Amino acid sequence: MTTPAVAADLGWALGAVYRGYLKATEAVLSGLPGGPRGHQVLIAARDGTACSQVALAQWLGVDRTVMTYLIDDLEREGLVERRPDPTDRRARRLVITEAGNARLAEATAALGRVEDHVLAPLGESEREVLRDLLRKLATRQEHEDESACAVVKDIAEMEDRIPPC
Amino acid sequence: MTTPAVAADLGWALGAVYRGYLKATEAVLSGLPGGPRGHQVLIAARDGTACSQVALAQWLGVDRTVMTYLIDDLEREGLVERRPDPTDRRARRLVITEAGNARLAEATAALGRVEDHVLAPLGESEREVLRDLLRKLATRQEHEDESACAVVKDIAEMEDRIPPC
């Protein structure tokens, strides 16, 4: 099979790159509960941006019940702790432990190598451009000229918005 | 929660954009078996690049057993047909039907709107750059300067290569 027509499809390219990334992380992040998602939880726990489990779950694109299991696993390995939120006794604040910080550093280094591998076909400047564009899309920082978006307003309304903390 | 540190992570951005894409396709591709993956099968069936189910499965990043179920659904709706490969009687060649061509046109138009929505934060030129970079990564067209890739050769060796037809 030569390069098929489906290669022109944005959804296919996005999926192929994402699968490649996930596959490469498996080889390198096998010990960390939740894989790359666990790494993302550790980042949020370190920076104190995980002010509630639901908010974090929405940022990571999973259900809050999944977040419970994921944090259970990380806590069992002593990487994070659940602390009661002083301002809302229903909520739990995630804090990273010393062991968690060490594992986070390891995982970040390992993921750096994975990114080098995934982005290998690109030059240095291209990699930076791609990172910026993806970040812009993921955080949905709006471009000035938004007129072309009118036709898809109905799609946008069906989606959950990422909530503030 | 303000924009958290995890937003700087490539894996997170990739996942967030991909989830956003999949979610948007649900709203617009609900009738098509397999959703965007079904659309990708239709493209391959139309272009005759689906010379065997396994080869197609590997391009779409799924197991060959999943491909069987997916094609079953598409065939049941009369969108594709399985034809015996004259050169290898074990293999099946996918061909698109007239109804399949019509559905493919609809789906392609719908996905165009989805892409407009997903890419809304970017300007016209940025969108083209992103498409090119993702396509390059997905097809792994190697960049001239590949020296930086040495450290991750071990990761590459653990991955399945996309096979020729």
Place this chain on the structure above:
DNA sequence: TATTGTTATACTCTATAACTATA
């Protein structure tokens, strides 16, 4: 009344194993 977090349960998706038919 709504929300956070948890648990138990069910569902969806995907992979594994075993088989037939070809090569």
Place this chain on the structure above:
DNA sequence: TATAGTTATAGAGTATAACAATA
């Protein structure tokens, strides 16, 4: 012996529903 495709089965991941505690 290896591969294409199918089927049945098992597993991973995820979501749904119900609950207690709190807002």
